Amino acid sequence: MDTYSFEDFVGDRDTFLAEHFNKKPLLRKGALAGRLDGLPSVRQLDDVLALETTPPSYLRVTKGGKGVPSGAYTRTVARGAALAEAVNPEKVYELFRSGGTVTWNSLHHVLPSARRLLAPFTDTFACEGEVVLFVTPARNDGFSPHHDSIDVYVVQVDGTKTWRVWATPEVRRGDEASYTAEELGEPVIEVTLQPGDVLYVPHGTPHAAAARSELSLHLSVGIEPRRWRDLLRDTVDSVVRDPEFHAFPYLPGEGPQGDEAVADLSRHIELLRDRLASLEPVSEAKRLAQTGRERAGAGRPREFSRLHAADALTTDSLVRRSSAPVEIGESDGGKTGIRVNGHRIAVPDAVARTLRDLDGGRQVTTSEFFPGVDAARSLSAARGLARLGVLECAEHAVFPVRPSTADHHDQGK
Ligand SMILES: [Fe+2]
Incomplete structure (x- = not known):
């Protein structure tokens, strides 16, 4: 079974980080050609659907560019004394046969091959990520131009899909947004992805995709690295675990007790400042990377x-x-x-x-x-x-x- 390194997807790591990461799209034709055995496949998707216990939140079906209400592909099942909604595989297949695109969110929650695909990314960026699987029937319009709020690494696994990617804008919006082809102009990448091709689309970069003459399965690894505010919050959290910060203060804000509380607060702020100043940056960076990887499950033991x-x-x-x-x-x-x-x-x-x-x-x-x-x-x-x-x-x-x-x-x- 193939396992993958970050370089398998993006090529030389330093070149990728210097020239593409967070800056501009990257297309790597044939990056994983002949090495797709370890990735989630159409067959594995059938197996997971056959488990019959999938909560509807994992699955999305879109048809003609619009979301299909989940009631169209779920059924009510008894779980002990309670009733729950579960995905009905037959209805999903029926919607797919009639032109629907099936999207499986957080596939790494249920499929070991998706976890293996995600691990090099969560290990590299020390943050959580998500594997989303898209399976599109032949001659389907797929998704119209839009941008996502996270970085996306696309891996084509089966069939082909035609992508258009526009230049990454100088100033990027944090939210997701749609566009018309007219307002975007000429794409910087227009390509039909073949199995084994990898495409990196930085957050906020407009893109569109459509399947051609056959079923297409592609995986999209979504990564949102932790921002400075996330990392520094983690650092402060680790410092205030010290018993010095355990007490319950009384903070009335006025009168003699208020003055005492304000003086106490001032002492604790100073203490926090001193503790932060005495942190050794190299070991703190290592700790932050390690906690990020643990949260992402990249270091989960076997x-x-x-x-x-x-x-x-x-x-x-x-x-x-x-x-x-x-x-x-x-x-x-x-x-x-x-x-x-x-x-x-x-x-x-x-x-x-x-x-x-x-x-x-x-x-x-x-x-x-x-x-x-x-x-x-x-x-x-x-x-x-x-x-x-x-x-x-x-x-x-x-x-x-x-x-x-x-x-x-x-x-x-
Ligand atoms: Fe997208």
């Missing part, structure tokens, strides 16, 4: 896969230290204490020595991991430490153990 890989280690497997920080203590009576991911355990000194040796990225077979014992016991020790996240298999992709959220919050203090 614990079952990791534990499965640990249990599948054999005496021939090569292991190495994972990226999880490990504190190795002093020897005491033949055992050495180690601390990792909030666990404290004692390991034989020989095992602790191997762990120190592996610090520079070196690898060792599981049977050599615990010198002085037989291969089966050495394997057992390696498996135990792999389950705890100290070791990982060096031969095939194993998902890293990320330090806990609490550890990240401590970094900026």
